[in-house]
Amino acid sequence: MSNIIFGPIPSRRFGISLGVDLSPDTKQCNFDCLYCELKPAKTIDKMTSYPSVDEVLEAIQNSFAKHPKIDVITITANGEPTLYPKLDELITKINEIKNDTKTLILSNGSTIYKQEIFDALLKFDMVKLSLDCVSQKCFKKLDRIHANIDIEKIVEAMIEFRKATTNDFVLEILFVKDLNDKDEEIELLYEAVKKINPHRVDIGTIDRPPAYDVKPVSFETLESIAKRFENINVNIVYKNRPKQINSYTKEEILSMLERRPLTLEDIDNMFDENSKKELEKLIEMSKISIVDSAGLNFYKIC
């Protein structure tokens, strides 16, 4: 079996992260997304090659012994980690040994309507799930899903999950040019996101060579989508984001934040020094506060 562990690596958001790959030998996924950074592969609905729970635990404990300061254990896979047949047992046992370290799982969200997966996900400190499309047509085309995966059931289960979890729940949407960046799909996504009500939504686009011939959307497209997602904590994830520094009055800052909470990165990319001072004054006046959303700070109207 190839390496189960990658890292520890510094992560801007979580400190030191230890990655755990539940499918280290080969890609095993129930999607074959057009934008996947792994090679195209036939979809599957069950992992057939995977490390045992004991092997994973031993690998984590060895890493703890070598690097005592790990902030987060990130469960991933060359593919989809929730297809690991013993996910519940694994997270239960990790929770017994992890002490203060947080646990995070990165999943495509497709199995959340299965009760055993729903229950296992509740045991993670942070859950980050993908939701690229809400119409079944777009979902099939972009994520090239395994047979019988129904997007309606996934969205319903995400709504229930948000109600049930006391931990951090983040949605991730990856936009691909001429696929899910169309008006009607963005509207469906916004309606679904409002109902799901996650702590945060990360929106981004392709930034590594994709499996198929698809193109990223521009930063401006992501920005206009973020503006449409009114009152949602949207974090734009974009490599080499262009700076668009401007000067804003207090009123302009308030009206901007009324539409959409901004991250520190947004502020650094948009605000000149004077505007930052105005922002500080608004914080002192308790008109704006800084709110933590699943590990990321947002400036919001009080």
Ligand code: SF4
């Ligand atoms: S869900 Fe992730 S691993 Fe699976 S095909 Fe899509 S991008 Fe690749």
